Amino acid sequence: MRAVVLNASNTPLQMVEDHPAPAADGGLILDVTACGVCHSDIHVADGDFGKEPPIILGHEVTGVHPELGPVMLYAPWGCRNCSECSQGLEMICSNSSEAGLFTDGGYADQLRIPGVEYLTPLDGLDPYDSAPLACGGLTAYRAVLHGLDRLRERGSDARALVIGAGGLGQYAIRYLRLLSDAHVTALDLSDAKQATAVEIGAHEAAGSLDDSTAGFDLVIDFIGAEATLRTAADHINKLGTVAVVGLAGGSIPFGFGAVPLETHFVASVWGSRGQLDEMLDLARREPSIVQPVEVLPLADAQSAHDRMRSGDLRGRIVLDISGAHS
Template sequence: MKCYCITKFSQPLELIERETPQPEGTEVLLKTRAAGVCHSDLHIWEGGYDLGHGKRLSLQERGIKLPLTMGHETVGTPVAMGAQANGVEPGRNYLVFPWIGCGQCDVCQSGQENYCATPRSLGIYTHGGYADHILVPHSRYLLDIGDLNPAEIAPHACSGLTTYSAINKIDPAIHTKHPIFIVGAGGLGLMAIEILRAMGGHGAIVVDIDPAKLQAAKNAGALAVVNGNDPDAAQQVMAANGGKQLHAVIDLVGSPSSTQLGFNVLTKGGTLVIVGLFGGAAPWPLAFIPMRALRIQGSYTGSLNELKSLLELVKAGKINSIPVTTHPLAEASDVLARLHEGKVIGRAVLVD
């Protein structure tokens, strides 16, 4: 099988040919149909995260081993199964839930494998979808997509699921009656606009620093868009909300400047949900958090049950596809470089 792998952090991906694995037990081997290229892949490719204060989180020290085949947004077709595998059919297309835990701890047993302390996430701790085949440990992680387009569905395993889970962390009484402020108009931001609408949300005010991405957000139905580079960006955001501060912010960037902007526009008692992993240190005065009774919530991917619920919304036709560009699997390294340069609108997906 052909795999496009990180062999050295921050260096171009390399083609490695491995023996195609033979599934055992509950394992399922799938022929890859589509693999999304996610912004999180950039952090893995770079080998770590900026923690601020001159500190950096090393992924190699956290157990990520090279060479690694990335790709956690995957749709595939089963071609072989272990003796204990069941519930999937050869020839059908399945969305792969990648946020797999140890399966044994209390967190995993509660259905929150994405929060497991010893994860086995596909494309991060084990090989993922930047390959012509992917091995999945159990059929329960495979969701039948029917006749839906694999390239359009693949991003839901991360960008869709991540934004769906983030919205779920905001009281529906808030997001159904008031605009939500979304920071970032990349693939996650466009997905958030769609999913918020499907969940009965009032709508989104969106900020980004790229005019092309702001136009994409406007095309997707944002109530208003604001350029984050404008010196009066916070005032523009509140003006779009009738001159009032907002009740909830979803920060899909996660940088000091983006979280500062979100913090500044929140009303007393508001909620800031941080999703993005750009890095750095929190810029707010700590005393303002209790004084303004703010809730700051982290959100990391989502659960298998959330992905199932999201896919039901997609199958019901309630979520429109975000812009997707497809590229041959062999261009994986070039596509990752384009994403690094900020040149991808919506989602780039590798197809084989």
């Protein structure tokens, strides 16, 4: 089969035309249709986390199953034995075997998956445009859900702040507008991203906040730098939630006096299998969640990574694995 392989950290991806096909080995083989390119792929390629190469990257996977038809893959597989896994929270399992991060992923014609329970039928969703929902869309969905009850309690007085209006931030803005009555503010240094944020539903967008800005009941930080976490802690309301999603590695002090009383801080990661199903239901009802993507052939995986590193992107890139994209 064709596969794009990371042979060693910090080396270019290699297109292999005759890579050995995976063995089912108690699981099953999925024919891949499309695979989104995610920032986490860059982190694995750089050796920041994930399995020691060689590895086939790619965890935003759609494919075709002989009985289910077109499907989306839930990629954060856990051990299926621990207490987190038994609650359906496989993305925080300590013995994770996530596709594309710890085992071979979707930058290939075929992929071995542990079982059919990791597949959700697309039921009409486009396999290319929807592929980034598998990680980007789901991660933003879980982050919003961490604070949604509080936003609903506050009704039309609720206020939410989205820090970082790139791909994930844009999903979060759409979810917040669809699922709550909160006033939504987007924070991003880029004028273009501020404009996009307002276009898709944010009530306002800015490059910075000042001390006179009213507090927020939910802050989602898609950057995760010390400065953005500081902004979050400075502007969160009592009983509010700060969800950090971004992997910039920043940290701030936590304790009495360091953060407002009765605030909640959560490092939010990916989403559960149940949340993937919920989010896909929402996407079928609200097509605005599924945005057109840029589709590139599998052989262009390295140039997709290069462009992601340089920030030369408008939305998400999806690799056309099956060649079915028209």
